[in-house]
Amino acid sequence: MLDGHVLVDAHVHVPVLTSLAPAWIQWARDFGPEGILDRVWDAEGRPRPAVLAELFAEQGVDTALLFCEYSPRATGYQRFDDLLPLVEHDPQRFRPVANVNPHLHFPIAAEVRRQLDLGAAALKLHPVHGGFRCDDAQLYPAYAVLEERGVPLVVHCGTSSFPGSRNELADPEFLLPVARDFPGLDVVLAHGGRGWWYDAAAFMALSHPNVWIELSGLPPKRLPEYYARYDLRRLARRWIFATDWPGVPGTAANARAVVGLGLDDELAGLVLGGNARAVYAGLDHLEHLAPPPPGGEPA
Template identity: 80%
Template sequence: MLDGRVLVDAHVHVPVLGSLAPAWKDWARDFGRPGVVEEVWDADGRPRPAALDAHFAAEGVDVALLFCEYSPKATGYQEFDDLLPLVEANPRRFRPVANVNPHLHFPIADEITRQLDHGAAALKLHPVHGGFRLDDPALFPAYAVLAERGVPLVVHCGTSSFPGSMNELADPAHLYPVLRQFPTLDVVLAHGGRGWWYDAAAFLALSHETVWIELSGLPPKRLPTYYARHDLARLARRFVFGTDWPGVPGVAANARTVAGLGLAEDTVALALGGNALRLYHGLDPEVDTGTVAGEGV
């Protein structure tokens, strides 16, 4: 816990460094805390489970969701199975998040089912790096699996500076056919519309009870500016805390900045952990979630 609140970091990257494009390593060093790569990864570029666990424990993180990514054009080929030793080291703190790319996985339902059966808490799709639209019919079998199993979908909703990125594919309007076809599927907008789509992301979250704003990659002190056209007190009840670690100076610092925005305490508790514990599949039920997100939104 951090300052007496449950803290879930819903957006964490811990790939094998050798699987990555050089730009990813430059990003981690440019935007992350100095020395964190050397602290957590060994000389062969593999994350050290004990070091990772100690780092997140020191930051007050109760649960961290670990991402992979099959985007060889932009960031690299980061395998889901590389996450499993990290999860096994502390399955209470760490949970894996699935990833698929319709250009690489077929039948796509089989691969998402395999990853869910290995404990994935959600499916993350990265259209900008993967080169596909979220309304691509090839993805609908994966959405059907998620809806059937009650597992949320996380989508990259914001610009990316990595070479090879196709930022036009981040438009949240591409989600409308998905929301219509799968009305019970929770959809988390990673990066909250960063760049051109803050208003569109906020509108979706406020108009659909299944859509959420995830804060990774957004400086928390600027949230009132990014969402100035909306009722921040209401929108913040749809927030899911995440950092995009290791490309962040500090998890605890970001969380404390969210807590210092002047929001009601129950809203802060939802944003920092309560919403994530409700949304993501299989998180530790013994962690106190407080007020459920659907109340008073």
């Protein structure tokens, strides 16, 4: 826990380094803590489970959602199955997130089911790196599986600087038919509209009960600027804390900076962990960590 709150980092990357494009490794060196690649990854480029668990425990992270990415066009071919040794080492602290690319996976629903059966807490789509639109009909079978299973969809909704990125595909407008056609599916906007879609992302989160804003890659002190047209406290009720680790100086520092925007204790609890517990699959183990509400039973 961090300062009395359950802390979930809902956007963490721990790939096998040999599966990556060189630009990813340079990004981690440029934006992450000094020496992080040498500390966490071994000589063969595989993350060390015990070291990673210790690092996140030091930062007060109760659960980290681990991402993979089948995007050979931009960042590499990061396999879902490579996350499983980390989860096996510390299944309460680490949960995997599924990923598919419609150019690579067919039938797509079968691959989504396979990854969910292996414990995925969500399905992440990366249209910018993968080169597809999220309103493509070939993705609808995947959405149907998610809605049936009660598992959320996470979509990269923001610009990317990686070579090969197609930033025009990050427009949250492409998710409007998805939110409409699958009302029982929670849709999480990773990076919250980073670039020039902040207003669109905020409007969608406030107007659709199944749409959320995930804060990965956004400097906390800039959030009031990014969402200046909206009441920040009202919008914060739709926020899910995340960092885009390892591309962040420190998880705990980021979490405290978000709370420092003026969030009261109840709202801080929602942003740092409560909303994630409500949205992602398989986080029931965090329930016993949550402090009870005043005069009531544990949330």
